[in-house]
Amino acid sequence: MLKTPCNAIAGFLGSGKTTLLRNSLEKVFQEKRVAIIMNEIGDLGIDGKVVSGFESIDKVVELNSGCVCCSVDIFSLHNAFREIQEQIKPDLIVIETTGLANPFPLIQRLHYLDVILDSVITLVDASEFLRLAAEEEVLNEQVRAADFLILNKTDLVTELEIERVESHLRQLNQRAPLFKTTHSNIDPKLLFALGANLYRRQSKLLETQVTKSAHGFRDSHQDFSSFSYQTERLVNLDKFKQFLGELSPKVYRAKGILNLDDRATSCLFNFICGRFDFQVVAPDICGKMPTQAVFIGRNLEQEQTAIIQQLQACQDS
Numbered sequence: 578m579l580k581t582p583c584n585a586i587a588g589f590l591g592s593g594k595t596t597l598l599r600n601s602l603e604k605v606f607q608e609k610r611v612a613i614i615m616n617e618i619g620d621l622g623i624d625g626k627v628v629s630g631f632e633s634i635d636k637v638v639e640l641n642s643g644c645v646c647c648s649v650d651i652f653s654l655h656n657a658f659r660e661i662q663e664q665i666k667p668d669l670i671v672i673e674t675t676g677l678a679n680p681f682p683l684i685q686r687l688h689y690l691d692v693i694l695d696s697v698i699t700l701v702d703a704s705e706f707l708r709l710a711a712e713e714e715v716l717n718e719q720v721r722a723a724d725f726l727i728l729n730k731t732d733l734v735t736e737l738e739i740e741r742v743e744s745h746l747r748q749l750n751q752r753a754p755l756f757k758t759t760h761s762n763i764d765p766k767l768l769f770a771l772g773a774n775l776y777r778r779q780s781k782l783l784e785t786q787v788t789k790s791a792h793g794f795r796d797s798h799q800d801f802s803s804f805s806y807q808t809e810r811l812v813n814l815d816k817f818k819q820f821l822g823e824l825s826p827k828v829y830r831a832k833g834i835l836n837l838d839d840r841a842t843s844c845l846f847n848f849i850c851g852r853f854d855f856q857v858v859a860p861d862i863c864g865k866m867p868t869q870a871v872f873i874g875r876n877l878e879q880e881q882t883a884i885i886q887q888l889q890a891c892q893d894s
């Protein structure tokens with residue numbers, strides 16, 4: 578058995594998982610040896626690059642060959658744990674899952690690998706949850722599997738909307754403590770390695786849910802696709818903002834690192850269901866990297882060529 582406790586962070590695309598991780602890295606993790614298994618859609622590993630810059634991280638293992646709950650093979654997952662254990666013997670391992678991951682099959686896989694799963698922490702985007710959960714069953718599964726629920730992005734909605742989402746969450750999961758946050762801002766000591774595993778083992782609910790949801794999960798990935806784009810050329814921010822503003826509604830999520838044509842700055846961009854923002858990043862994180870972006874959505878194959886052409890129109894000549 579792997580003695581190090583492991584926490585899994587779940588939640589749909591753009592709900593605030595990496596933001597929670599970054600906050601935690603700045604706070605409580607500084608006192609512990611922490612390793613991260615970062616599972617992302619697309620082969621660029623944008624989040625891995627963002628968190629690996631933190632001093633408090635002892636190791637980041639990126640698994641970008643598929644989703645950790647189904648398509649990453651169990652051998653790779655096993656190797657990731659073994660590599661971490663042998664190299665750094667951490668106090669805590671955190672898995673950030675992809676936004677499309679159903680935590681139930683992941684729980685089964687971790688159980689099979691004899692990993693002590695301390696808790697599943699599920700992030701919920703208060704501004705998009707109800708609309709998306711009606712279309713994508715995986716959001717409901719992420720909530721059902723949670724040991725802790727974080728209702729995030731409450732700054733983007735009214736009190737009434739928060740109440741509606743909360744009531745929906747409570748129908749799906751009554752046992753998990755629920756925290757309302759903005760920017761995933763919560764004391765990480767409340768969440769990580771707190772012994773929720775014990776609670777889970779006592780919970781009869783889990784077994785039935787695992788059996789029920791292990792099937793049908795692949796369906797939730799079926800129409801989703803992603804593609805990535807890289808260029809050595811610099812990008813004009815104004816044109817890029819316009820490009821994001823006009824992006825096809827089939828794109829749910831896009832993120833990446835841009836090297837801007839003012840030549841002085843690089844920034845991270847995040848796009849979620851039509852809303853987007855930019856954050857300037859330290860040159861030591863992105864300085865030597867090319868501009869790169871990943872686009873995730875439903876049936877993107879038909880859109881890919883047009884999106885790449887529009888992106889190229891944002892580059893310097």
Ligand SMILES: Nc1nc2c(ncn2[C@@H]2O[C@H](COP(=O)(O)OP(=O)(O)OP(=O)(O)O)[C@@H](O)[C@H]2O)c(=O)[nH]1
Nearest residue numbers: 589590591592593594595596676730759760761847
């Ligand atoms: N307005 C607002 N924005 C937020 C909040 N929390 C996170 N964000 C922003 O939402 C975007 C996505 O956040 P991430 O933490 O990258 O989300 P994620 O769940 O890791 O995304 P994926 O890895 O694609 O699944 C970023 O631009 C964040 O700054 C919040 O509470 N309010």
